[in-house]
Amino acid sequence: MGITRRYVLRTGWKIGGGMLALLAGWTSWELLRPLTASGATGKIKLGSPANFTAGTATFVNQGRLWVANADGHLFALSQKCPHLGCRVPFCESSGQFECPCHGSVFNIAGEWITGPSPRGMDQHPLTVENDELVVDTSKKINGADHGSNKFPTDSKGPACAGKG
Amino acid sequence: MIDQEAASGEQIRDGLEPDVYPVAEGRWQRLKHTDAWRSMFRHPQLDTPRGRALQGFSNVFLHVYPVKVPRRVLRLRYSWRLGFIATVLFWILVVTGVYLMFFYTPSVTAAYGDMQQLRTGIGFGQLIRNVHRWSAHLMVLVVVLHLVRVFFAGAYKKPREFNWVIGIGLLAVTLGFSFTGYLLPWDQLSYWAVTVGTNLVNYVPIFGGILTDLLIGGPQIGQPTLQRFYALHVAVLPLLLALFLMVHIWRVRKDGFAVRRGAAGAFAEGANELVGSESAADATDATDATDEPAIPAATALALANGDRVRLLGVVDRESVTAEERLTDDTVFAWPHLIVRHVVVALGTIATVLALGVAFAAPLRDIANPNLTPEPAKAPWYFVGLQELLSHFDPLIAGIFVPAGVLLTLAFLPYFDKNPHTESKYRKVAISVFATILVIAVVLTVIGALFRGPGWKFVPPWQHSYLEM
Structure with a gap:
């Protein structure tokens, strides 16, 4: 069973469609991705x-x-x-x-x-x-994990949150 | 003489040729007899079965409905008209939304001022905004209730599986609509509700960062976010919703509008007669498309015996996506069902107008990215999620639980193989669904009514922190 003309055409359509979808995705990403210059950096x-x-x-x-x-x-x-x-x-x-x-x-x-x-x-x-x-501010270090505290955790007075 | 008149009248009522029309009286009647009018409305309003059917077929709006529907569909408690109410609310949102677009600028420097101007400087501006807001809230509620009703009725089962999936898609789009619209007033309420919502996306494994970047368009919520949300709200989501809605309504008809489903499913043995002008065409198409034997054994036997069978009797039952009902138990959709829909639509409009007059849409201080208000609550339909987030890891509470529930719901018809629709045969499914529903409602009520500053427990009779 050799490669038929119909098989070549069908495969061609699939590859073409896939490439179009990729191009559409890439174009959309380039259009919509945030610009690095915005916001507080540096x-x-x-x-x-x-x-x-x-x-x-x-x-x-x-x-x-x-x-x-x-x-x-x-x-x-x-x-x-x-x-x-x-x-x-x-x-x-x-x-x-x-x-x-x-x-x-x-x-x-x-x-x-x-x-x-x-x-x-x-x-x-x-x-x-x-x-x-x-x-x-262009670099960020993730906060320490739970349970790795090096400084005191006691409150020195009444809390502010919850007072409305 | 009397017989002649009767015969002549019958001819006129059934005939479609302009020549047989009685002499037109009055301008309106004369207008309806002009060629221009007839080019727009092919068939006159003839009060005969054929006339009504032709009207339905040749009118794009009337053709949304089947020509005839089972009589029981007319009962309010059959569906509570929830799907229709949701559609009406969508159209109210479209109309009020277009009005609002005339006065709104999607800019962080102008949006809040536009909202203030709408409140005080534009006639009926506040009312239009209130109606828009209340319709949006109600639409979320009604779509959820519609889903709940369909589940309890077992109406998601074969042959309606895909329409259920489309319905879940519509729910997601509705939530997207409401969420993107929430940011537009650019006040403290909208800014922080959306901050909490968009940060949830960050927890999506692998793609979370990219998705958040795409959504907010910068390191924090700002002008790019407002512009993106506006574009999504007024262009992308309406198109998506219109597309889904079109398919949804079309499938409601094609999958069998108002099928009475027996204990063993819609196409149980001993099913009733099949009628309906579209049924024959659908069934014939379906027969062409299937590889399975098209003639059931009983029908084959009848054919072999030389008995007469109806056309649909030779079609494979499973492939028939037609209306199934007693021949004498149907009524014309126009006017019986459509008039009821008009009443429901008017009732819906009256409700949102009354709400709009009684309760103003909130507008807090202008958005301040440095100051989070206490408490900062998500929109009410996400506040259950926010409550869950205060107890569990965000990956679990913010992503796995909601995505799991949504995906499970979406694909429910494909793994729920139980053909029964009555609740007595679906105890497990109904128990699980009801439990999830109760949990969701309880979390929403706690988050909306019982949470105060610092997300501390504050009973509403002490102080209400409900945000709408």
Whole structure:
């Protein structure tokens, strides 16, 4: 049974159709994929490290991140909750990050304490360049896994979330 | 003389030639006798069976319906008209949506202002928005109820399996509609509900990141997201829904409109007579298409004996996708069913208008990407999922559970081989479905009514955090 003309034509149509679908998919992806230049990316200068005193968290609007000082260790924590993307505010009274959406709580170093978040708060690398603190928002480090906390998880006072 | 008049009247009523028409009286009647009118409406409104059938066949809108339907279809509790109500709500959404498009700009700098302008500066703007909002909520509810009813009636079984799948597709498109529309006001409620919703997609294994990127078009919800959601909401999803709806309604007729299904399925032994003008054509086509023996044993015997059989008697029962009913138990769809549908449509319009007048669609503060409100709730139909997410890992609660339920539902007719439709023979299926339904309702009620700031338990009699 040799290759018939009908077989060649049918196979040709299938290959042609498949290639058209691939081209349509590629074109759509190129049209719709997000442009990398949008949003907050790149390095942001934060000033002297001494500006960030122990036990405080300072919000940096340009990078949508928190710079937190946990016992002298500085962290640049993404404001976005690893759970479902809500913005996590810092609660002065408890000294913890408390997500308003589903109740995840993180300590001042961004480590997970409780709630449905799958890990601690994501971080951006911090460096000191010419005595100035610099955060690179183009790079993201996933938050620490549950149970790997290095900093205290106790609340220093009443929580903010749940007060309405 | 009387007989002559009667005969003449009968001729006129059955005849279709303009010459036999009585002399037209009045402008309206004269207009209906012009060639131009007849070019648009082929057949006049003749009150005879043939006249009604011809009207139905030659009118694209009337032809959505079969010419005749079983009498029991007229009863409200037969289907509660849920599919039809959902269709009416879709058309209300199309009309009000087009009005809203005249005043809305899909831009993060303008959208919120447009919404405020709609509330205060445009006559009936608020009402149109309210009706649009309430129709959207009701459409989700009605489509879900339609699905539940079809399940309990066992109407997803052979030969309607594929139409059930299309129905699940319609449910998904309806949810997509509602979700994409949710972002458009660009207020705190919409921004954070959509933030939670789109972050769920991130948990899809392997493709989660790509899908999220495609959906929001940037590192976070912003102008590209609003533009994408707008395009999906006003162009892509309506086309998709129209396509699915077209196939869905067409299949309702072709798969057997309102078949009374016996304990052993629609095509049980001793089935009733088959009638209907389309039935013969469908059945003949189906016979051509099948490789299986087309003549059932009983019919073959009848043929061998030289007995007379009806045309459909020689068609394989399984391949007959025709209406099956007693010959004397049918009525014309026009006007019997269509008039009832008109009443239901008017009732639906009155309901959404009343809701629109009584309850205003919410508009919170302008979207603030830095400030998540407490509590940030998803739209009510996703709030059960949000409740589930507060207890389980997002991969399980956000992806596996909903995708599992949706896929199981979609392919249910293909693995539920039980031919029975009565509940007494379907105890397992009904128990499982009812359990899932109760869980979904309980989770939705808890999430919508009993959750407050920090997702803490707050009874609604203390403070209501219900978001619509």
